[in-house]
Amino acid sequence: MADRIGEMKMSRIGNDNSIAHRQPLRCILLGLSGALTLSGCTTLSREDCLSGDWYAIGVQDGASGYSLERLAEHRQACAEYRIRPDREDYRAGWEDGIRDYCTPQRGFREGRQGASYAGVCPPQLEWIFLREYRIGQELYEQERRIRELEREQERKKEERREREEHRRSDQRREKPEVSRQRDIQPVGQPVHIQPSSTTPPDDPAEQEKLRNEMQKVKEQFNRLREQSIESKP
Known part of the structure; x- marks a missing residue:
């Protein structure tokens, strides 16, 4: 009984020490958080x-x-x-x-960079600022969409490559199995070979849809760029 009480005391002391060690670290983290704020x-x-x-x-x-x-x-x-x-x-x-x-040049540049507008321009300057800002903003969005479509194309290429590797790997594993089945099959009996489980090929309609969308976005991007102040002399 005395040994059990001693063990309980030692366990409590250990827990207290653990808390004591953690407390300074917590204070340090809080202090750093406050400093950052x-x-x-x-x-x-x-x-x-x-x-x-x-x-x-x-x-x-x-x-x-x-x-x-x-x-x-x-x-x-x-x-x-x-x-x-x-x-x-x-x-x-x-x-x-x-x-x-609040100049048209700055408006275009802010929109082209995807920056937000806080509505600070006076009315007599805001209309032309916003006109170029919206052109730049639309270019920014179209360019971002083009990057997304390019990443999607790369992802599909990678998926096709992986599927092709899996298909070849399955074929290499099937060849010894076919040979073994032929060796043990009695003469005159048909050879039954399990079909390989391969992923169906890409949908051509989906690929065409992606290409068409990419072309459409690029055409819109080029039209907007021609309208922008960058193309003006």
Whole structure:
């Protein structure tokens, strides 16, 4: 009985030690997670906050397509250093920067790269920005679809290759079996050979459908590219 109680005590001590060893690691992980979260929310460095060049920061944000709500994130980032942004300077810079962003060339480029649009352009500039943005966006989607179809073609080629390898392997295994059956079959008796279990060939209609879709998407892509500002002199 005493031995049993001692074993129970030792087991409890072992469990406590295991918990004690795990606890610091958990704290470290939590600390790292918190640090990553804070760094993800930081929009400006300490030097940026201390420099106080809010006009230049506004120009940069406007030219990058950020909305004016970006200033609230900067305010939070600089609160640690007890610095408040100059809203007027920032807005003046942002208005200058947004004019550089809301151009047809930039709209096409943003759409071509699959970037999102936050609706930040003023009405007098937005219509032409969006016109080219949609062309670029459609090109991006068509190009992505072409890549998907090409991957699908490669996957089907690989499947055909694997099926062919399996078929040849089955044939190599069947040949000794056929020979053995012929050796042991009595004279005059028909030889019964089990058919091989092979995968049916590819559906020609499915292959034709894939080729037609690929051709159609490529034609649409070429038409859109001709309409884009890249093809204009």
